[in-house]
């Protein structure tokens with residue numbers, strides 16, 4: 001198994017990029033780290049004037065918002081992860097003069113799925129940033145370029161760890177205080193370290209060398225598009241057992257409690273969207289006034305649909321909770337390279353669940369709860385001293401709904 005990339009001198013770290021900046025001392029960047037301050041809590045209160053309600057089950061999972069709906073671009077952008085709403089927002093924000101630059105990622109030349117941080121300063125550079133790079137990515141490193149160029153209005157596209165750390169840093173220190181910063185967030189979970197990516201992909205796909213696009217889908221399968229145009233669909237249930245080893249994921253992502261990027265101005269994912277052939281419906285969560293302004297830039301280009309699906313998913317979460325908690329203890333020392341469930345049976349199980357299992361908001365509810373439970377017990381067993389700091393209060397309320405021990 002590959003070795004860990006963790007950086008003990010920094011503690012838990014998602015390589016967000018802030019610490020690589022040389023314009024200010026590293027110890028100041030570290031003070032703003034989400035893993036030093038914990039998730040949500042005071043940060044959420046600063047942004048919205050309150051923390052999420054513990055009596056509103058949807059807000060507890062999806063965060064505070066003005067509006068939620070599903071949508072896709074009427075003219076999807078080729079090569080985008082879904083329909084390309086994020087890239088289109090970024091392009092419009094730049095062309096309209098709302099921002100002077102976009103902090104995001106390009107693909108590295110070394111590996112199609114790896115990233116390199118970029119401050120995009122033209123529509124072409126923004127367009128180049130589309131598509132997922134499913135590895136830990138130092139997005140915030142480009143703040144250094146924006147700072148040196150004295151940009152006053154920027155858009156940052158990032159995962160929750162980027163947005164948390166950025167908001168804290170902008171408030172805590174003077175360097176970025178007079179920058180007007182807009183944020184577009186992606187939901188993010190199960191991200192991986194570069195050093196492990198190929199090892200993992202080789203165990204998922206029959207042809208890792210030709211894989212060009214990968215997503216964990218609402219039909220309980222991983223869809224991998226290959227360079228020749230074929231789509232491989234691998235059921236979650238039929239992955240080799242060694243991919244269920246929690247130690248292959250970064251400690252940061254196993255200690256992550258903001259799947260839906262609740263401090264971004266607008267979150268754009270797919271989780272609660274209807275999965276339909278030849279469509280790329282996405283899930284849009286507008287959270288702040290700035291998020292509304294970003295949405296206004298592309299609203300005419302969207303085909304909108306209301307959310308769908310039954311909220312209830314308790315039996316599906318309970319069905320996996322006990323096994324998940326047990327595996328977080330780290331007692332199991334060897335994981336088989338074989339599939340416990342053959343591919344054909346996994347395909348049947350995925351199909352049955354995609355028809356009878358949670359859908360739409362119910363699928364998002366299920367996925368958020370599954371990951372919160374997994375991460376709570378990961379921190380509880382591996383970093384008990386960090387439990388109080390890292391875990392936001394709504395997580396305990398959700399665990400109590402399932403009668404799980406705190």
Ligand SMILES: Cc1cc2nc3c(=O)[nH]c(=O)nc-3n(C[C@H](O)[C@H](O)[C@H](O)COP(=O)(O)OP(=O)(O)OC[C@H]3O[C@@H](n4cnc5c(N)ncnc54)[C@H](O)[C@@H]3O)c2cc1C
Nearest residue numbers: 080081082083084085086087105130131132133269270271
């Ligand atoms: C590791 C990972 C896991 C995800 N898991 C989920 C999930 O479970 N549920 C869900 O609803 N959505 C998830 N997403 C987000 C989703 O896949 C799409 O990125 C999102 O819906 C936007 O689609 P789009 O077509 O509008 O994006 P595009 O227009 O293609 O733009 C995507 C933007 O995201 C940026 N980006 C790509 N990779 C990263 C990265 N590693 N870190 C920071 N920024 C990045 C790109 O540079 C680009 O600016 C995940 C994304 C990643 C990277």
Ligand code: SF4
Nearest residue numbers: 013014016017019033
């Ligand atoms: S997550 Fe970011 S701020 Fe925190 S230690 Fe890592 S690079 Fe630094």
Ligand code: SF4
Nearest residue numbers: 159160161188253256
């Ligand atoms: S899972 Fe969480 S910690 Fe990991 S990259 Fe995504 S937002 Fe950051």
